[in-house]
Amino acid sequence: MSNTEARGETAIETPRAQRVDMKLAVVVIPVSDVDRAKRFYGNLGWRLDADFTMSDQFRIVQFTPPGSPCSIQFGTGVTSAALGPAKGLYLVVSDIEAARAELVDRGVEVSEPFHRGGSEGRLSGPDPQRRTYASFASFSDPDGNGWLLQEVTARLPGRVDAHDTTFTSPTELAGALRRAEAAHGEHEKRTGQRDADWPDWYAEYIVREQGREAAAVMSSGRDAIVACGGSPSWAELRDRTLLASGDSTRPGMGLKRRLERSLRDAAGVVRDRGRGDDGNDL
Numbered sequence: 182m183s184n185t186e187a188r189g190e191t192a193i194e195t196p197r198a199q200r201v202d203m204k205l206a207v208v209v210i211p212v213s214d215v216d217r218a219k220r221f222y223g224n225l226g227w228r229l230d231a232d233f234t235m236s237d238q239f240r241i242v243q244f245t246p247p248g249s250p251c252s253i254q255f256g257t258g259v260t261s262a263a264l265g266p267a268k269g270l271y272l273v274v275s276d277i278e279a280a281r282a283e284l285v286d287r288g289v290e291v292s293e294p295f296h297r298g299g300s301e302g303r304l305s306g307p308d309p310q311r312r313t314y315a316s317f318a319s320f321s322d323p324d325g326n327g328w329l330l331q332e333v334t335a336r337l338p339g340r341v342d343a344h345d346t347t348f349t350s351p352t353e354l355a356g357a358l359r360r361a362e363a364a365h366g367e368h369e370k371r372t373g374q375r376d377a378d379w380p381d382w383y384a385e386y387i388v389r390e391q392g393r394e395a396a397a398v399m400s401s402g403r404d405a406i407v408a409c410g411g412s413p414s415w416a417e418l419r420d421r422t423l424l425a426s427g428d429s430t431r432p433g434m435g436l437k438r439r440l441e442r443s444l445r446d447a448a449g450v451v452r453d454r455g456r457g458d459d460g461n462d463l
Contacts, residue, residue: 205251207243210267212255212324215240221322222253224287246272266325275352277307277316277332284320291320291330307332335360335390361386 212218222244223229230243230252239258245251249272274280277294284291296308296316308315316332334356361383369376376382 207252207254208267208270209254209260210270210322210324210326211260211264212322212326213264214323215242215256217323218242218255225284225289226287264324266321266327268327270326270328272328272330273333274330275332275334275356277318277330279352280330280332281318289320292318294318313337357387357390358383360390 219229219232219242225246227244227246230245232240232242234240237257239256241254241256241259243252243254245253272280281291281294293305294307294316295303295305295318298304311332311334313334314331314337318330319327320330321327334353364386365376365379365382368382
């Protein structure tokens with residue numbers, strides 16, 4: 182997904198009551214040597230879900246990448262498609278350099294990180310501003326099936342179900358907490374007082390950032406992209422749209438109790454470890 186696409190129109194939402202969830206679960210890839218492919222993907226550290234042999238004409242192998250809700254399948258008699266490599270298989274990661282380093286350690290030939298430069302095409306190195314959706318690296322399996330690592334540090338509005346708040350790694354959750362902390366600090370500056378209910382505020386902010394409620398905020402500040410020069414960082418876009426929405430006191434009113442409790446529990450653990458010795462809440 183290009184950065185241009187990421188800044189385009191928000192996905193159209195069909196009312197939840199009128200739809201049935203259809204979750205992409207498996208992508209079938211063509212391979213010429215099943216055992217060789219099994220060794221390759223096993224060496225990546227992907228989870229082996231199945232290796233079933235029904236007959237000499239049918240064998241199915243399934244692997245799932247770490248943290249992925251979608252799996253891959255390959256085997257004998259699995260697809261009638263002519264043998265030929267699949268291209269543009271995306272793997273979303275929270276840190277492009279760390280993900281690449283792990284693959285290299287596992288013996289995989291991975292390209293150097295790169296980013297898009299518009300008319301200049303592919304440019305070396307991660308995106309200079311480390312914007313979400315903007316940094317890549319690529320590798321292929323022995324059959325030429327091409328994989329593209331894409332660094333995603335924050336989902337843009339419309340890309341996440343408003344009813345689901347999920348994180349694929351501790352790094353991604355930590356990033357969300359840091360963004361909430363920064364926004365909450367600005368909130369306390371505006372109100373001029375300490376907010377004892379910060380876990381509520383954090384929970385609301387994180388859920389709205391991931392879900393459809395954030396799209397409503399973004400619609401209030403649609404000119405933020407232009408104001409940021411047409412290529413804003415996530416932080417710039419977030420700050421401008423929160424101000425444009427006029428919602429400077431609380432980024433949402435639907436209390437997310439489970440996340441709030443988790444934040445309070447985490448704060449208690451940190452205080453127990455002596456990090457609250459200055460007398461201030463986290």
